[in-house]
Amino acid sequence: MHDLLLPYRDLVMVLSIILRIRRTLDGVEIDKFVCESEAQKALAAEHHPRVEWRNCELAVERSRAEHSMRVPVTAGA
Known part of the structure; x- marks a missing residue:
């Protein structure tokens, strides 16, 4: 199970912080956040x-x- 969530660890961490503060999230709020x-x-x-x-x-x-400043321009060219 841990390997399945590994690519989303940043998302899971943020959601856990939000849950600690708000104590609840419904499915619509989680979907919107994701x-x-x-x-x-x-x-x-x-x-x-x-x-x-x-x-x-x-x-x-x-x-x-830089190249144009180094290369002299000849009158006949």
Whole structure:
């Protein structure tokens, strides 16, 4: 049973804290919390590759700018 919950340990921990404070949660509240949590994870997972891609674009722009400052431009080119 422990292995089944392992991927959701963060969710289970947060729900346990909420239960300690509120003492009760119904099925609708738990479903809403789980859906919101999964949506946040999906959004974060989608955002990460976009940030990496943007960092690559910026690195290319910096590299091109540095290269253009080092290479002399000839009048006949």
